[in-house]
Amino acid sequence: MTAAMIGIGNFFFKYRNQLFPAMIVALFLLAPPPAHGSSAAEPVMAIAAILLVVAGLGLRATVIGYAYIQRGGLNKRVYAKDLVTEGMFGVCRNPLYVGNMLIYSGVFLFSGNPLAVVLGIGLFAFIYQCIVLAEEEFLENKFGDAYRAYCRDVPRWALRLGRFHSATEGMSFNVRRVIAKDYSTLSATLITLLVIEFYRAALNEGLTRSLPYVAVLAGLLALIGLTTGAISRLKKRGVFSEPKPIH
Structure with missing residues (x-):
């Protein structure tokens, strides 16, 4: 086994x-x-x-x-x-x-x-x-x-x-490392929760009746996407890289 x-x-x-x-x-x-x-x-x-x-x-x-x-x-x-x-x-x-x-x-x-x-x-x-x-x-x-x-x-x-x-x-505690290594986990988790809530809201009253709430959820999804992309670009530029030790 x-x-x-x-x-x-x-x-x-x-x-x-x-x-x-x-x-x-x-x-x-x-x-x-x-x-x-x-x-x-x-x-x-x-x-x-x-x-x-x-x-x-x-x-x-x-x-x-x-x-x-x-x-x-x-x-x-x-x-x-x-x-x-x-x-x-x-x-x-x-x-x-x-x-x-x-x-x-x-x-x-x-x-x-x-x-x-x-x-x-x-x-x-x-x-x-x-x-x-x-x-x-x-x-x-x-x-x-x-x-x-x-x-x-x-x-x-x-x-x-x-x-x-x-x-x-x-x-x-290394904050830079947390951001660089785990921003994608936070992003994926928040997106998953928002998608679930989006589905439940649409199912509950239909897209038309729940449109204001659904619009808020869509806005949050867009914000998370933009923030994730921005952090990814900053990471590639080395913003979150750990400083090299001085010998």
């Missing part, structure tokens, strides 16, 4: 940038967001969803701001040059993936369709578990006893926040 999950993990690690968006679209086509007012629990679910998304984005920002590691691998394969154990990686072995799961859970909950919530969270939790197993196999083979000791000391998924101070002691 573990070997099969590792194979699945390697596959999704390689193709996740293409497959994850397609899977989310497929899930929403299978279980589309219901119209506003279809459930008495809708306001509570929406608030809980936003809190989960904010927590996920905040966790990712904290991870990247203190000790970023390249999660893209090498040639789309699991790879690590060094064993990173400081920053949030001293609190949890996979804090970026925990952040991702919080975001995905919030997005699926925001959709308001119970089927999307159950299928979406369950499917992505399984996939991330497979990816983590694939990464763990690589890291154990490369770093041996050092990695096994790290695994004994730091949990795979739980956040031992009591260790945050000691894990980040002497480190400084």
Whole structure:
């Protein structure tokens, strides 16, 4: 079973940038967001969803701001040059993936369709578990006893926040790196939430009756798109590059 999950993990690690968006679209086509007012629990679910998304984005920002590691691998394969154990990686072995799961859970909950919530969270939790197993196999083979000791000391998924101070002691938070490395995640998350809300608003009253609200949503989508493009251009110009050390 573990070997099969590792194979699945390697596959999704390689193709996740293409497959994850397609899977989310497929899930929403299978279980589309219901119209506003279809459930008495809708306001509570929406608030809980936003809190989960904010927590996920905040966790990712904290991870990247203190000790970023390249999660893209090498040639789309699991790879690590060094064993990173400081920053949030001293609190949890996979804090970026925990952040991702919080975001995905919030997005699926925001959709308001119970089927999307159950299928979406369950499917992505399984996939991330497979990816983590694939990464763990690589890291154990490369770093041996050092990695096994790290695994004994730091949990795979739980956040031992009591260790945050000691894990980040002497480190400084790098805002530039957060913007440069994670602006696309923030943009994609906000666009997904707005598209869901756009669909629900149009479904609830029709495009004509909900036109003012839909126009606001469209304006926000355009603003996010323009901001994302501007940050991308600034990044290419090196605005967010970290200063080189002076020797």
